[in-house]
Amino acid sequence: MSPPLDNAVHTKADSIPLDSIDVSDPRLYQDDVWYPYFARLRHEDPVHYCRASLYGPYWSVTKYKDIMQVEVNHQVYSSASELGGIAVEDQPKDMDRPSFIRMDPPRHDEQRMVVSPVVAPGNLANMEGLIRERTGRVLDGLPRNETFDWVDRVSVELTTMMLATLFDYPWDDRRQLTYWSDVAIANVRSPESPVHSEEEKFAELTKMAEALGKLFQERAQLPPKFDLLSMLAHGEATRNMPFREFMGTLSLLIVGGNDTTRNSMTGGLMALNEYPGEYQKLRDDPTLIPGMVSEIIRYVTPVIHMRRTAKEDSEIGGKTIKKGDKVVMWYVSGNRDPEAIDDPDNFIIDRPRPRQHLSFGFGIHRCVGNRLAELQLRILWEEIMQRYPVIEVMGPATRTYSNFIHGIRSLPVRIPA
Amino acid sequence: MSADMPKITYIEYGGREHRVEVPLGRSVMRGAVENNVPGIDADCGGECACATCHVYVDEGWLGVTGTPTPGSQEASMLSFAALGQPNSRLSCQLKVSEALDGLIVRMPEGQH
Numbered sequence: 112m113s114p115p116l117d118n119a120v121h122t123k124a125d126s127i128p129l130d131s132i133d134v135s136d137p138r139l140y141q142d143d144v145w146y147p148y149f150a151r152l153r154h155e156d157p158v159h160y161c162r163a164s165l166y167g168p169y170w171s172v173t174k175y176k177d178i179m180q181v182e183v184n185h186q187v188y189s190s191a192s193e194l195g196g197i198a199v200e201d202q203p204k205d206m207d208r209p210s211f212i213r214m215d216p217p218r219h220d221e222q223r224m225v226v227s228p229v230v231a232p233g234n235l236a237n238m239e240g241l242i243r244e245r246t247g248r249v250l251d252g253l254p255r256n257e258t259f260d261w262v263d264r265v266s267v268e269l270t271t272m273m274l275a276t277l278f279d280y281p282w283d284d285r286r287q288l289t290y291w292s293d294v295a296i297a298n299v300r301s302p303e304s305p306v307h308s309e310e311e312k313f314a315e316l317t318k319m320a321e322a323l324g325k326l327f328q329e330r331a332q333l334p335p336k337f338d339l340l341s342m343l344a345h346g347e348a349t350r351n352m353p354f355r356e357f358m359g360t361l362s363l364l365i366v367g368g369n370d371t372t373r374n375s376m377t378g379g380l381m382a383l384n385e386y387p388g389e390y391q392k393l394r395d396d397p398t399l400i401p402g403m404v405s406e407i408i409r410y411v412t413p414v415i416h417m418r419r420t421a422k423e424d425s426e427i428g429g430k431t432i433k434k435g436d437k438v439v440m441w442y443v444s445g446n447r448d449p450e451a452i453d454d455p456d457n458f459i460i461d462r463p464r465p466r467q468h469l470s471f472g473f474g475i476h477r478c479v480g481n482r483l484a485e486l487q488l489r490i491l492w493e494e495i496m497q498r499y500p501v502i503e504v505m506g507p508a509t510r511t512y513s514n515f516i517h518g519i520r521s522l523p524v525r526i527p528a
Numbered sequence: 529m530s531a532d533m534p535k536i537t538y539i540e541y542g543g544r545e546h547r548v549e550v551p552l553g554r555s556v557m558r559g560a561v562e563n564n565v566p567g568i569d570a571d572c573g574g575e576c577a578c579a580t581c582h583v584y585v586d587e588g589w590l591g592v593t594g595t596p597t598p599g600s601q602e603a604s605m606l607s608f609a610a611l612g613q614p615n616s617r618l619s620c621q622l623k624v625s626e627a628l629d630g631l632i633v634r635m636p637e638g639q640h
Binding site: 179182183216220223224227228230231232233235236464466467471473474475477479481482 | 639
């Protein structure tokens, strides 16, 4: 969000030497102090080389139009797991877990097409009633006049239910999926991480792949049905994946299928509380919800960055990128670029062209579940506004130590009686 | 000058028709967006990067518009669009010319 940052943060961001700016430091996101660093980079050095970081040297692409240039040129800017994949931090070589987000064409295309029908318009229309009914039930069960954690009671609960449906996973064990999602995105250096080494993470994700592998095997023997495991089990391009690729694919679908939407569900409520005038606009006119949903997704930017690796020498914004260089597209920054988005630091629920934001990425890796995410958020806000005109944020959120997933771990809120 | 502008007909998924004059050189996508024709989202703004301006070109017009070159960015983005058909195009890649005067395009059930 954009809280008034204290002057010390601004002064530091504005005064440290340009070449010592390292926006890959996860503390910037956990402490929510990243804004002035990117404002400075966009202004002074929009394609910025960081020589030394915990993750080695990397380029930062910070402007909307430069990010778009990288997004559409997958021939040069590769997502391949063998080259390092899609995050500034490489997965350890002997433990890397490929999946279609970490592949280039043609394999990316073949695998993506196996799962995409589950989130296509026709199926979304089928799911809308179910999502609405569950959302209503979760909201009806919330306490009044008492502080509770919105993340656990609403954001995690709703997205976990969605995930269990998409996988047709045993209902009572569904929070297991959320746990694996948290493991998959964990930064093992964080004290709050559920796992504390790459080995431990690999071991937990192995358990995930074994548990879901059993269901996958069962469904391979049954006629195809419309859940992700059955689709993978019957898909030409996915039914014989090596074990680590199976792990990677499940991690991708689990994280993509819940964590990002979870954080938008929380971030939207925070934004409305930060901007009471916008909250009032919403109360006065709930037909603003669809546009507001896009604005929430832009403002929250649930995925902080995506990384590519240059396969040949190229140029971005006048800088020469060498073959083999890491190129990081900072979506948080592109979504705050005033050259692409008017008044980008403010949350404006009825802004024109709200769908033009970078949060879903662009090009062949554009978020496959984007329409499902929007549907869930739209229904959530429609159902909230039917019940609760005011939900108050009672204290600060706690955030995830990550430079990749823009996570909100808890948010105390209260619904007035 | 509007008499000189090519006319494009957009047909919504539900069947509603919009006949719109679009200036030469504009994309068929822009023609829809600038005239508030619903059903085309154009999330990327015309960069051929999202497939949310997907349309079906009327069969009679396919000879004029052509189909995307195999292996092109448009073909690649369209291959991920739900509900793709042989007459699918991304309307941001169709530039309005005199030859397209009278073009008819239909919208899919949803953009994805």
